[in-house]
Amino acid sequence: MRTALTIAGSDSSGGAGIQADIKTMISNGVYAMSAITALTAQNTTGVTGIMEATPEFLAEQLDNIFTDIYPDAVKIGMVSSSALIETIAKKLHQYDAKNIVVDPVMVATSGAKLINDEAIDALKSQLLPMATVLTPNIPEAEVLSGMKIETADDMIKAAAAIGEKYHCAVLCKGGHQLNDANDLLWRDGGYKWFQGKRINNPNTHGTGCTLSSAIASNLAKGFDLDTSVERAKKYISGALAAMLDLGKGSGPMNHGFAIQNEFTLAKEDN
Ligand SMILES: Nc1ncnc2c1ncn2[C@@H]1O[C@H](COP(=O)(O)OP(=O)(O)OP(=O)(O)O)[C@@H](O)[C@H]1O
Ligand SMILES: Cc1ncc(CO)c(N)n1
Numbered sequence: 001m002r003t004a005l006t007i008a009g010s011d012s013s014g015g016a017g018i019q020a021d022i023k024t025m026i027s028n029g030v031y032a033m034s035a036i037t038a039l040t041a042q043n044t045t046g047v048t049g050i051m052e053a054t055p056e057f058l059a060e061q062l063d064n065i066f067t068d069i070y071p072d073a074v075k076i077g078m079v080s081s082s083a084l085i086e087t088i089a090k091k092l093h094q095y096d097a098k099n100i101v102v103d104p105v106m107v108a109t110s111g112a113k114l115i116n117d118e119a120i121d122a123l124k125s126q127l128l129p130m131a132t133v134l135t136p137n138i139p140e141a142e143v144l145s146g147m148k149i150e151t152a153d154d155m156i157k158a159a160a161a162i163g164e165k166y167h168c169a170v171l172c173k174g175g176h177q178l179n180d181a182n183d184l185l186w187r188d189g190g191y192k193w194f195q196g197k198r199i200n201n202p203n204t205h206g207t208g209c210t211l212s213s214a215i216a217s218n219l220a221k222g223f224d225l226d227t228s229v230e231r232a233k234k235y236i237s238g239a240l241a242a243m244l245d246l247g248k249g250s251g252p253m254n255h256g257f258a259i260q261n262e263f264t265l266a267k268e269d270n
Helices: 017-027 055-066 082-094 117-130 138-145 152-166 207-220 225-241
Strands: 003-011 031-043 046-052 073-076 100-102 169-173 183-187 190-194
Touching: 003 017, 003 055, 003 207, 017 031, 017 207, 031 055, 031 082, 055 082, 073 207, 082 117, 100 117, 100 207, 117 138, 117 152, 138 152, 138 169, 152 169, 152 183, 152 190, 169 207, 183 225, 190 225, 207 225
Parallel strands: 003 031, 003 073, 073 100
Antiparallel strands: 031 046, 169 183, 183 190
């Protein structure tokens, strides 16, 4: 079985972060591992607290993972401080990690800030150059490119500027802001649109985490980047279309839609 690692923050409400990543990885057929950068106390209405891991303890988690079950792909999500970013960059270099998907998490769906300002420079200088693919939404692409994004053409320009600067592929997500469910992949000097059918579901907590983990899972399985993005879009569309409705805010998706079949008896039990 292929293996994938998420390096991210825990979401106590289970819809985003580490929990979304692990659910996504299982559903996409890979073995999931995690190195936790921070605990968050949050639910669908907001984040009330963040407790960071120490850089030493994050390093220890990564040492245990890489020296035993080597991950075929790595997804990086919420990393709130420059010390944690430096630790991740050092360890991924040391273990020659492959297929690195960086989701430059800055703000939660609920609006809470998940990265310190000082960490954005470290993210740019240390993590982006290691990425196989980077998955910013529009506000994140604006911060990383320094450009305002108002049109689909601006998405192409910003993705190209980021990709050329940091030598990585860039998937700029139209998401809820601009282009409905159409995402732009820039790589190797060219670009391609991935058209998604917009699903009328207000419950989008953790969509960014889920998409990046689905891409990592498919890269781990040996699919090329275009195919991995295609398959990840199909997975997230299915999870949104399952129309789970939990919580008082923007709720989580049903990550398990693809594996809730007659063998799990999940449908009969609910
Ligand atoms: N209503 C929707 N219908 C179909 N696809 C959607 C919808 N909303 C988002 N997506 C898709 O979900 C994926 C994640 O994109 P999104 O822009 O929501 O990420 P994000 O803003 O980083 O998420 P988060 O709020 O978790 O940080 C993208 O492929 C996007 O096109
Ligand atoms: C831990 C965590 N990571 C990422 C996000 C972004 O949705 C979130 N809400 N929580």
